[in-house]
Amino acid sequence: MTVISSNDSKENRVRTLEMGAMDFMAKPIDEELLVAYVSNRLAYKRELEQAIVIDELTQIYNRKFMESQIKLFIKHHQQNKEHFSIAIIDLDYFKKVNDTYGHLVGDEVLKGFASLVKELKGAEAIACRFGGEEFVILMPRTTKKEAFIFIEKLRTSMEKKIFTANGTSFHVTFSSGIAEATSTNLHPKKMLEEADQALYTAKQLGRNQTIIFDNIAAVEKRKVKIKIVVIDDVYIIRDLITNHFKHLEENEDYMIETLAYPDGISFLEANWYDPECKYIILLDWILPKMDGIEVLSKIREQHASSNVIVSMLTSRVGEEYVMKAFINGADDYIVKPFNVVEVSERIIRLIHQMFL
Known part of the structure; x- marks a missing residue:
């Protein structure tokens, strides 16, 4: 509220503001000044209203x-x-x-x-x-x-x-x-x-x-389909992991299927991704033609960790390798040689943390 008065004394101005007025204008009023003043206050009102209802970070409503x-x-x-x-x-x-x-x-x-x-x-x-x-x-x-x-x-x-x-x-x-x-x-x-x-x-x-x-009532409790993909040029490792998961007991929350590839190129060229499934990829760092980090980068160009978890499976040890893997989008890091039971337990934990 703005008070307009011909009494332009200091006492009158103070009393006006103490009573709750936002401003005071003395008569006579210049028409051009009045128009500018009203435009200014309307703009301020719009900005204030916006600040009250708009989320500062996203700039949508709060x-x-x-x-x-x-x-x-x-x-x-x-x-x-x-x-x-x-x-x-x-x-x-x-x-x-x-x-x-x-x-x-x-x-x-x-x-x-x-x-x-x-x-x-x-x-x-x-x-x-x-x-x-x-x-x-x-x-x-x-x-x-x-x-x-x-x-x-x-x-x-x-x-x-x-x-x-x-x-x-x-x-x-x-x-x-x-x-x-x-x-x-x-x-x-x-x-x-x-x-x-x-x-x-x-x-x-x-x-x-x-x-x-x-x-909700009509939606059946569907099992989550999970595919475990092993990408490693060593046949024994591929066979060890895939055979282990084939013999796991059936679970009421999810079902597991395994896939195996000898190198990153054959994996990337395969029609491997199904949007109805979740994936855990065990990816060897050292692969022929295209190393694991390159394959990891290709995966992350198309797929987020919410659907595709990538665990580097490698004999390379050292903080610099671990950091490089995570910076490029890896979710986990498993050092060779490994115990297949321990790897299996680790994967099951990832399934429960990320997919269930």
Whole structure:
């Protein structure tokens, strides 16, 4: 509020400001000055409002704005029976991005995802940062099926997006849960709980997928398909590992298949990748024609650790080799000679940590 008065005394100005006015203008008022003053204050008001509702890092809406909009869309649904859906999105294994590449790179991933959402979403959809690596997308006049189509388009685009750090490339995926407004969930907390339950189911089923809340009961507990790939020019090592896993007891959460290649070129030229599977690759460092680090770099150009774990299998010891492996995208480092049982136990731990 600005007070305009012909009494331009110091006492009157002080009293005006003490009573809560933002500014004081003395009469008579110059018209040009008044126009400039109003324009300045309107611009300041817009900037202030933006700062209140916009997440500083990602430049999309924040949680406070999201909560106000959910209430508004629920009200519209109650009045006009307009469809309204929400999606909660969680970036898969984001902690590993921070741990591997640092928090500054993690921030770039968050900004990159937010930018992708803004690029792909419709004019009415509202993207919000829910907190950390979680996001909420509000979709007015959108059914759960329409929401699913959009979120899947976003998911596949994110899966292909390339991020870089320390001269290496990597990918990040996300899991998502969707809920649509119905007669039984017309409350912000209830809708968010339903979307969150669907998100939890997506994570339980292996991540990098979208689940609609209504479909949770119909979704069977699917076993995660895991392929263990051994790339080593020594036949005995390939045979030792593949035979060991062939004879493991069946597990209720996952099933394992083994593949083996004598060199990196034959592996890369093979049609080895199946998006329905998760992979653990045991990669020898010293290979003919193309060494293991080159193969690792080729893998990371296309596949993130959320789907493909790479463990260097090598006789090279020393901190410089370990660091080089991790910088180029390795997830684990196993030194030869090794005990196949110990390697097996290590792989099972990785499966539980990364895929279940």
